[in-house]
Amino acid sequence: MQPESYRYETVRQSVLEQIESGGLKPGDKAPSLRRLAQRMRVSLSTVLLAYGQLESEGVLEARPKSGYFVRARQKRLPLPRVKSCPDEFPETLNRARLIGKLLENMARRDLVPLGVARTDEALLPLAQLNRMLAQTLRDEGERTGYYGPVPGLESLRVQIASHCLDAGIECGPSGVVVTNGAMEALHVALRSVTRPGDTVAIASPTYYCFLQLLENLGLRVIEVPSRPGEGVRPADLALITERFRVAACVLTPNFNNPDGALTPDPAKAEIVEILARTGTPLIEDDVYGDLHHGPERPRCCKSYDREGLVLHCSSFSKSLSPGYRVGWLMPGRFLDKALEIKATVSVATATPTQMAVAEFLRQGLMHRHLKRLRPALKSMMDNMLGLIERHFPPGTRATRPSGGTVCWVELPGGGDGVEFMRLAMDAGISAAPGALFSSQGCFRRFVRLSAGVRQGPELEAAVKTLGRIAWELSDAGHETPASEPWENDPIAMPEALLKDS
Template structure:
């Protein structure tokens, strides 16, 4: 075989790594076995010996293989074997709960943007994988070429050129939209803020996945809303029957879902279920707020469809951004408010009037140049490699009995630790060592996930990241040992 054209270029060695990791996962290469020689694998994949050597050196640095003098490379004895995914927690349609997670969430968010900690708890795509130089040039070009326009207000809906590009790209997700349907926001969080304010009032019940992105819970808490938690299954996310049961039992004002690579468990709702949910909610006139910030980060098979692609009546408020794919600091997101466009416009206009003009112009030009698709293919390949590598390192370093997700996209893993590991205690112990984690408790309003942690694999892999994973494993193992000692007493 030879590498597909889409996998060639700067990140070609990443595909070689993925190939070797897939052989190990499938059991074709077992611990202690010799992996193919540089020349043999290069000939098989149609790449140079130097490319294979670079891949093998990366795998050795990450502890997956080891070099033996005059013998070649071998699979390490304990690279981490696949384990079952974390178990779904809780029962369908948990009763409405007042959210109170703000204090702990603030402590977790304190690690965002800091350079003095290893940010395993932040869901991100490392700047090393993003087109920072090209975007910087476009930003400078916009400032130099359109000085008056750059310092002026944009329209409330956002830069027209950018909205045209977003509308065109949404077609890949199956959404038919024009620029007039799009509102540019300051990242996906502002889109979610506007969407939730547009369809709810204090005291309303909102159905969300469990686990669910902690900032959803923070929004509910700030707006005086109550959460109705639906179990998210590691493979296929929230199921239509659980949503239907909640709608039958409780008065639900809105639903918030991340159907493609839910944060934190990485679940992806099947297309048939997406269509069923869209029809169900439309029939009951219940709005759905769809967070699709990870939709572009599918490892295989192209961009998955969204629930909005099955919506024919404007019941879905679709939110996304370029923070995970281009430039988190640019804060360029967008909202398709559907039938709630008038209310969304009113909220946007009275919140921050409009988004920053220069960054909108730079992203619009970047998309117009046609660079995005080639860039995103490379990012997907890198993130898939990082995901499998992080999974293996967690299983190699964490206590026996640890279960970890195996996502097909996104930037995070969801790990279930064996009793008696306490994720909040682990969070504080790791923080004292200069390591950021996201404890499972903040992903639910019902204390369902105390034995879980979310770990990002979007960071560029460095010795510091590798050591941080090992250190968290040692801290978790120490909790297990202490629990065994306490039981013995």
């Protein structure tokens, strides 16, 4: 039987589709609860739950003794501007301490987790996975306690190779390395193609743990602008590879964390071609690719790779279970080096969870799960953006991602993301300050908020509190003029090496 959360979401999506197609116009009366329940074969309480959610999003309004009516759509928040950076890294920003605090908050249940890029556990098939894990432990006995092969269990690698066909990737099981989540895949990939002191090009903004990983590996950074609605432009990357000695490039083309930017498929093909000319490896993080909100999955850069230079990294942490820690790396021509490094980093990935995930995929459950998960995540994203529109002050800007679980918010006036985080923590809410997502401390007036949190009164109250904090931090009427987005040179750490140096 379909879970209640999915049934009400089906009803909600049906009403939204009628509105978007013009079947229901502003001022029209929505179908009655009883009529819609009969038509969609659901309970009255399910329809009432869907209508209540649409009302909280500002899509419908309830009129006493008359029913529900379609409201006029409010003007959407404008997209954030792409910000230039200060000349020096702000001394007040202690990156390691703030990142440590954010990671510590991941496991806290007393906070509303808006600072964590996550998928609400209620939407994940944890009960099914756990049953398969229990069955695996019974059936396989002692074998579950043995070391597995360094590249991972063949049964899982076969399923991963099959799963990636949807992203346009053709790679046999022998080209797959199972890892402990996507972060180990990134770690192995970077060590396979770089040495300490090398320069790496990376999108800006980018996931703060990537920046921390690059720092720990002794790598220099050049930041390439990620623009709302289009991601990294091939021309920007070409400029950097012409001017700098770039050892590798790290990108998240599908729904970049934190801005949710999606690089168009033709641009991905062009990026792969540009890097192939100089033999520059591209490390592609695709952890959000399966979580698209549209009818078709976007392709990956790996699908355009003809030279084996794209090292594709992903995991099931956002779509199945973060606690199972099952990810993978397709290292292309760097397979032998990747296996050597994997063996010295963790020897092998845990055998029981590999077995359980392999069985889940083998039974075809992943496809059915994603078919339900994607519209639910779209609903949650729409809900979060609607709450921000209603509760944050004028001048607020936000991205509107077509996939993933995070949105990127620019605070108005003099709002500071780090102070925003501290005040939010005092109110029992986590949030990620924008300055963490740049090696140079850019994006001080930005915050990343998770849209993968269960909808309901607790979430609305939390966003209302964050809106109040944004009001307190803003300097009403004193908006700082913004320079043209990325009008000058790419952002580079001072020690990045030019080609003629």
